[in-house]
Amino acid sequence: MARDTDSELYRYPQRLRETLDHLPQAPGVYFFWAAESKVPLYIGKSVNIRSRVFSHLRTVNEARLLRQTDKITFTETAGDIGAQLLEATLIKQLIPLHNKQLRKQRALFSLHWDETKIDIVSSREKNFALTPELYGLYRNKRAAMEFIRNLADEHQLCLATLGIEAQRRGQGCFRSMLGKCRGVCQGKESIVTHHSRAKDALATWQIKMWPYPGRVAIHEQREGFNDYHIIDHWRYINTVNNLTTLPPAATENSFDGDSYRILCRALFNEKIDVITLE
Ligand SMILES: [Zn+2]
Known part of the structure; x- marks a missing residue:
C-alpha cells in the first residue's frame, strides 16, 4: 500500500x-x-x-x-x-510531562437540584452514576458556583429562589433590582415558569445516570484484535480478550470524568456492541 x-x-x-x-x-x-x-x-x-x-x-x-x-x-x-x-x-x-491534562484523579463536583435548593455535591460523598438531577462536572466548588452564576445571568434566573443567595424578606433579590432576575422573587413570574426555564437552561449539563443494572462489556474488534472493555457505573475497569474470566466487581465507586465523557459519547451516540454482564 x-x-x-x-x-x-x-x-x-x-x-x-x-x-x-x-x-x-x-x-x-x-x-x-x-x-x-x-x-x-x-x-x-x-x-x-x-x-x-x-x-x-x-x-x-x-x-x-x-x-x-x-x-x-x-x-x-x-x-x-x-x-x-x-x-x-x-x-x-x-503523568507525562507534555500532556496538558496532567491531573491526577481527584474528587469532582456537581450541582444537585431537585427543584428546591441547589447544592454543590462531591463525587466523594455521592455516587454520581446513581444520583439523579446532577448538572455539570467541576474541578472545585468555586467553578461550580461560577457556572451557576453565569447561567443565572444568561437566563435571568433567580439565585435567591435557587437557594444560592439569601432571600430578602418582603423584597426581591438583589439581582432583580439590576434586572438580572426576571422577578420570580417578587411575584413577577410563577415558580413553575421559573423552574421550567431553569430546567431547560441546565438540561445540556445533566449527568446521565448509569443505564444498566451492573457491569457491561463494550466489544470492539478488527482483524487480529478482539477487545472487551469492562465498564462499571461509568468506570473503566479494564480490557480483556474474552468474557470467560472477568475481574471481580469493583468495590469502590470513584467517578472518573474522563471515562464518563468517553463512555457517554460511545454508549449514547454510536452504534456499538454492548453486552450486559449482570
Ligand atoms: Zn430574584
Missing part, C-alpha cells in the same frame, strides 16, 4: 526514522520517549496512529517535544473507544 508519509521519513532525525517507519495505520495509543526515561514525555491516541504521529512532527509548537524525543512506541487497540480509554488511564497513571 502506498504511504503518503514515506517520502517524509527522510526529513526527520535519524534516530526516529526507524520508529516512524513501523507506525501502523491502525487505532491505538502512542508514546514519545526521551532517552533512558521510564516515563513517557507524551501519550496520545488516534484511530490512525501513523497519521497522527506524523501530524505531531509537522506541528511547529511541538518542536521542543520532538527535540527531546528519542523513541516513539505504540500499543494497537481493536478500536477507537479502547484507544481513548487506554490513553486516559495511562495519562493518569504516568
Whole structure:
C-alpha cells in the first residue's frame, strides 16, 4: 500500500526514522520517549496512529517535544473507544510531562437540584452514576458556583429562589433590582415558569445516570484484535480478550470524568456492541 508519509521519513532525525517507519495505520495509543526515561514525555491516541504521529512532527509548537524525543512506541487497540480509554488511564497513571491534562484523579463536583435548593455535591460523598438531577462536572466548588452564576445571568434566573443567595424578606433579590432576575422573587413570574426555564437552561449539563443494572462489556474488534472493555457505573475497569474470566466487581465507586465523557459519547451516540454482564 502506498504511504503518503514515506517520502517524509527522510526529513526527520535519524534516530526516529526507524520508529516512524513501523507506525501502523491502525487505532491505538502512542508514546514519545526521551532517552533512558521510564516515563513517557507524551501519550496520545488516534484511530490512525501513523497519521497522527506524523501530524505531531509537522506541528511547529511541538518542536521542543520532538527535540527531546528519542523513541516513539505504540500499543494497537481493536478500536477507537479502547484507544481513548487506554490513553486516559495511562495519562493518569504516568503523568507525562507534555500532556496538558496532567491531573491526577481527584474528587469532582456537581450541582444537585431537585427543584428546591441547589447544592454543590462531591463525587466523594455521592455516587454520581446513581444520583439523579446532577448538572455539570467541576474541578472545585468555586467553578461550580461560577457556572451557576453565569447561567443565572444568561437566563435571568433567580439565585435567591435557587437557594444560592439569601432571600430578602418582603423584597426581591438583589439581582432583580439590576434586572438580572426576571422577578420570580417578587411575584413577577410563577415558580413553575421559573423552574421550567431553569430546567431547560441546565438540561445540556445533566449527568446521565448509569443505564444498566451492573457491569457491561463494550466489544470492539478488527482483524487480529478482539477487545472487551469492562465498564462499571461509568468506570473503566479494564480490557480483556474474552468474557470467560472477568475481574471481580469493583468495590469502590470513584467517578472518573474522563471515562464518563468517553463512555457517554460511545454508549449514547454510536452504534456499538454492548453486552450486559449482570
Ligand atoms: Zn430574584
